[in-house]
Amino acid sequence: MDVKETIEDEHGATTILTDGREPTCWGCGLRLLAFKCAWCGAITQGEQNSRRPDSRCFSRWRRARDRLFAAILALFMLFVICGGAWAVYPVVFAIGFSYGVFHCVVTAILSLITLSTFCFAAFRSAGAPPNVSWGSFPVVVGRNGLNDYTFCAYCQKPKPLRAHHCRSCRACVTDMDHHCPFIGNCVGAANHRFFVAFLISVVVSCAYVVAMATYAAVFVWPRVDLGVHLKSPGLDSPELLKEIVAALATSALFLSARGFLLVYLAFAGLAVGIGVSALLWQQLSSIYDGETYIDRITSKNATHDERGCENLLRFFGCPYSVSGVLLGQRRPTEKIL
Numbered sequence: 663m664d665v666k667e668t669i670e671d672e673h674g675a676t677t678i679l680t681d682g683r684e685p686t687c688w689g690c691g692l693r694l695l696a697f698k699c700a701w702c703g704a705i706t707q708g709e710q711n712s713r714r715p716d717s718r719c720f721s722r723w724r725r726a727r728d729r730l731f732a733a734i735l736a737l738f739m740l741f742v743i744c745g746g747a748w749a750v751y752p753v754v755f756a757i758g759f760s761y762g763v764f765h766c767v768v769t770a771i772l773s774l775i776t777l778s779t780f781c782f783a784a785f786r787s788a789g790a791p792p793n794v795s796w797g798s799f800p801v802v803v804g805r806n807g808l809n810d811y812t813f814c815a816y817c818q819k820p821k822p823l824r825a826h827h828c829r830s831c832r833a834c835v836t837d838m839d840h841h842c843p844f845i846g847n848c849v850g851a852a853n854h855r856f857f858v859a860f861l862i863s864v865v866v867s868c869a870y871v872v873a874m875a876t877y878a879a880v881f882v883w884p885r886v887d888l889g890v891h892l893k894s895p896g897l898d899s900p901e902l903l904k905e906i907v908a909a910l911a912t913s914a915l916f917l918s919a920r921g922f923l924l925v926y927l928a929f930a931g932l933a934v935g936i937g938v939s940a941l942l943w944q945q946l947s948s949i950y951d952g953e954t955y956i957d958r959i960t961s962k963n964a965t966h967d968e969r970g971c972e973n974l975l976r977f978f979g980c981p982y983s984v985s986g987v988l989l990g991q992r993r994p995t996e997k998i999l
Contacts, residue, residue, distance in 0.1 A: 703809030868935030
């Protein structure tokens with residue numbers, strides 16, 4: 663027979679504990695999955711995660727893999743910048759010196775923004791939870807001192823609401839959105855702005871690369887006389903299109919190395935731009951709804967009561983100072999999304 667113990671706090675809130683120390687609802691007797699302390703406000707889950715943490719060697723391998731992905735991405739960006747400059751700018755400067763200088767300045771600005779936001783997102787801390795005192799009543803932990811905090815079984819420390827433990831980083835991250843292997847880092851409260859700024863700069867840069875590579879490829883492509891095919895009698899539209907494609911493919915055999923690089927940059931920029939645009943849309947949609955990616959896939963905080971453009975303005979620091987946005991700082995009263 664179970665021995666039940668009834669605990670009632672000063673406000674009359676009652677929790678019933680059985681001899682197995684499992685909390686049950688005082689109203690209907692159902693077992694509670696979590697309950698909140700009436701003194702400090704900490705949330706205790708009835709079934710803590712019993713999964714053992716990954717071994718140190720496995721965690722190091724995951725970390726090395728992420729850093730390798732980040733290095734490959736950085737090298738790819740440098741290749742696009744240097745290869746594009748080598749392939750495009752002889753054609754651009756041939757049109758006009760001022761025209762070439764203008765595009766050099768545009769390329770330098772886009773490259774600087776893209777590489778700097780990438781470095782800030784990849785190598786800046788994603789945001790560690792604050793250190794709080796816990797474990798002793800009532801000297802150390804005051805009234806509501808741990809309100810809405812839960813306990814991380816891996817770090818063996820309290821973590822605030824919407825903080826999650828990352829297996830790859832082996833640490834809890836405040837307002838964790840996701841762990842991105844391509845930057846080798848988590849996306850959290852401290853670097854989320856830089857990550858979104860990096861995505862925006864990549865989309866803009868890819869559009870610029872596609873436009874410039876296509877424009878330059880027109881000048882370096884071997885001359886094709888399409889008039890012969892257009893004047894051919896008895897050709898319907900499908901056959902005419904087939905003849906034009908065959909003529910262009912034949913002329914590609916005489917394309918220079920610069921021309922092949924321009925074609926590659928155009929298609930690579932288009933593919934990367936489409937993929938990153940989808941990720942950017944997902945990020946902006948989550949920010950608009952006032953939730954993180956983890957909240958969305960786990961259906962937590964999915965009420966969307968605070969969705970709106972105000973979340974986007976607050977996320978980017980508007981109407982706060984430009985320096986605060988560039989440094990990724992938030993005012994103490996600003997809500998973290």
